[in-house]
Amino acid sequence: MAGCGRDRNFKNVKVGYGFVIIFGISMIIFHCYNARRQSYKIPTLSWTLQPSEKEWRELLQMVHNVNVSEKNGSQGENHGSRACQPIKNIFFLKTHKTASSSIMNILFRYGESRNLEFAFPIKIHHFNYSSFFSTLSVFGFPARKRQPYNIMCHHMRFSLPQVEEVMPNNTFYFTILRNPVTLMESSFAYFRESPCFTRARNLETFLSNPSRFCQKDLSNSGYAKNVMTFDLGFNHFGPDFPKNIKLLTQTVDIIFDLVLITEYFDESLVLLKDALCWTLNDVLSFPLNARSDRSRRILSRETQESIKRWNQLDWKLYVYFNNSFWNRVEKFGRERMKKEVEELRKRRAQISKKCLYNQADPNQLNDESLIPYQSGSARVLGYNLKPALKKHEQELCDRLVVPELQYSEYLFTKQLKRATP
Numbered sequence: 001m002a003g004c005g006r007d008r009n010f011k012n013v014k015v016g017y018g019f020v021i022i023f024g025i026s027m028i029i030f031h032c033y034n035a036r037r038q039s040y041k042i043p044t045l046s047w048t049l050q051p052s053e054k055e056w057r058e059l060l061q062m063v064h065n066v067n068v069s070e071k072n073g074s075q076g077e078n079h080g081s082r083a084c085q086p087i088k089n090i091f092f093l094k095t096h097k098t099a100s101s102s103i104m105n106i107l108f109r110y111g112e113s114r115n116l117e118f119a120f121p122i123k124i125h126h127f128n129y130s131s132f133f134s135t136l137s138v139f140g141f142p143a144r145k146r147q148p149y150n151i152m153c154h155h156m157r158f159s160l161p162q163v164e165e166v167m168p169n170n171t172f173y174f175t176i177l178r179n180p181v182t183l184m185e186s187s188f189a190y191f192r193e194s195p196c197f198t199r200a201r202n203l204e205t206f207l208s209n210p211s212r213f214c215q216k217d218l219s220n221s222g223y224a225k226n227v228m229t230f231d232l233g234f235n236h237f238g239p240d241f242p243k244n245i246k247l248l249t250q251t252v253d254i255i256f257d258l259v260l261i262t263e264y265f266d267e268s269l270v271l272l273k274d275a276l277c278w279t280l281n282d283v284l285s286f287p288l289n290a291r292s293d294r295s296r297r298i299l300s301r302e303t304q305e306s307i308k309r310w311n312q313l314d315w316k317l318y319v320y321f322n323n324s325f326w327n328r329v330e331k332f333g334r335e336r337m338k339k340e341v342e343e344l345r346k347r348r349a350q351i352s353k354k355c356l357y358n359q360a361d362p363n364q365l366n367d368e369s370l371i372p373y374q375s376g377s378a379r380v381l382g383y384n385l386k387p388a389l390k391k392h393e394q395e396l397c398d399r400l401v402v403p404e405l406q407y408s409e410y411l412f413t414k415q416l417k418r419a420t421p
């Protein structure tokens, strides 16, 4: 089937796990509620949330006052010559600080518009992170389960055997990785209050002697070292012998049908929509959970090298999957990729012109329900929508900018209502 690339080789996976898995570290309540956040009000759907091609053309036309031809619309969804069925059983490992919130928004919108069944965490916002994922943390599983789950995409520390108990056997697995250098700069700001970071005056101090500040058994040490390796379920303090690195990369390669790269986000979206047999409109998104530039820092070469050393497993993982990502682009066709990325950007620009008034600091957002969760020293930006949008525009625009916690709660409630008529 399209997109469901290859069979997972379970024997290899088990071996990989045996080698490198360690036990979870104790967890502190991290994703606590943001006191300022209001309960979320999304206008209910009357119109299709995910507009049809025709509706999109009309929407874009309103913006530009030009006709977007059929050709450039639906035929932009070039799936080569292959006929394919859109994939709807999806597992997304949501890694930390990798633009994964924007991917989650895409999955939320796709699932909502098609009434797909989400596997929600009991804690609503994450599957008992940073413990290993267990089916016990899935809301209503298995007692209240009405039908197979389609989408699972909340934060977790990955454990394949447990995920497989929940998700159908033809599930498409994917995740996203980011350059560990910028990732570390971001997580230092965002997770400033986690025990590994609190005692360090700044990132440079921390890196001058990281093992003084950060030991494996400190709570949330997963945020401070090899965070992607940790989220993938491996030992983030594991030795970086070539043998381990090979095992790590191969295991991830076998389990995941696709690994996206944050630095090439638009190319990633194109590969994703191709693998899932979706359309460009399905993967349209705005940056969510982005930091204000004021809390961003430029790193010296020396600092960058220290980060790579401290996060060697993540670094090797990233280099490997960056390479396989571009091999995949090569197979897809460079020229075709360039065209589709252009088309995606064009549509994003058009929709943002329609929807967005501005991107702003949390205290400058008019609608309190659109304020994103804030953490550490990072100022997480939100959006103000244009006033006086038409109803169907409002429905779409709202969903494109609503922060993930609010959207998740909304979907959770909606699904619960559906389950108990």
Ligand SMILES: *[C@@H]1O[C@H](CO)[C@@H](O)[C@H](O)[C@H]1NC(C)=O
Binding pocket: 065, 066, 067
């Ligand atoms: C756009 O297309 C519609 C029908 O396909 C046509 O009626 C309309 O005049 C066109 N508008 C422009 C600006 O070309």
Ligand SMILES: *[C@@H]1O[C@H](CO)[C@@H](O)[C@H](O)[C@H]1NC(C)=O
Binding pocket: 066, 067, 068, 069, 072
């Ligand atoms: C459609 O695509 C063609 C060829 O790529 C381009 O010349 C044309 O301007 C596009 N039309 C619109 C309305 O975007």
Ligand SMILES: *[C@@H]1O[C@H](CO)[C@@H](O)[C@H](O)[C@H]1NC(C)=O
Binding pocket: 024, 025, 026, 027, 128, 131, 134, 136, 137
């Ligand atoms: C969540 O994690 C804690 C700490 O590791 C553990 O004690 C608890 O049993 C876990 N709960 C679920 C539902 O998995």
Ligand SMILES: *[C@@H]1O[C@H](CO)[C@@H](O)[C@H](O)[C@H]1NC(C)=O
Binding pocket: 169, 170
């Ligand atoms: C996958 O699941 C379906 C439906 O639950 C089942 O009929 C099928 O035998 C399973 N396939 C494999 C390879 O386990």
Ligand SMILES: *[C@@H]1O[C@H](CO)[C@@H](O)[C@H](O)[C@H]1NC(C)=O
Binding pocket: 179, 319, 322, 323, 326
């Ligand atoms: C990722 O791949 C691209 C394309 O091959 C390359 O230009 C870039 O240097 C790579 N990045 C890293 C960190 O290896």
